[in-house]
Amino acid sequence: MHELSMANSIIETVLNEANKRNAKSVLEVNLVIGKFAMLGTEQLRYCYRLLVKGTPLEKSKLRIEGEEGRVRCEACNFEGPIHLEQEPEYHIMYPTLQCPKCGGTVEMVAGRNCFIRSVKLRA
Numbered sequence: 001m002h003e004l005s006m007a008n009s010i011i012e013t014v015l016n017e018a019n020k021r022n023a024k025s026v027l028e029v030n031l032v033i034g035k036f037a038m039l040g041t042e043q044l045r046y047c048y049r050l051l052v053k054g055t056p057l058e059k060s061k062l063r064i065e066g067e068e069g070r071v072r073c074e075a076c077n078f079e080g081p082i083h084l085e086q087e088p089e090y091h092i093m094y095p096t097l098q099c100p101k102c103g104g105t106v107e108m109v110a111g112r113n114c115f116i117r118s119v120k121l122r123a
Helices: 002-020 041-051
Strands: 025-034 061-067 070-073 079-081 084-087 092-095 106-110 114-122
Touching: 002 025, 002 041, 002 114, 041 061
Parallel strands: 025 061
Antiparallel strands: 025 114, 070 079, 070 106, 084 092
């Protein structure tokens, strides 16, 4: 369960910033999590709540914003959403790393990240 280690890293980062600014507490942590980051948001929230007990983040609100996936094709310069294929036999959709415009190989440029967008502190 890598949500636990991710929650721990987020908390450590926020605590370091709060300490640098001599903050008494953290009111809000705003995260951006990509659709393809392979993180369960509910599991991350649960781990966050467990780990903030007894810290300046204990009463903080954790806000999570989703980020859609985006790809770029070097062959035709397409940049846009990730093409999803449907597997009717299994009733699933899965992303492809193929350009929907020219069929070339694409690079994922958004949607795999998890980062702290902002933090609200109490001085």
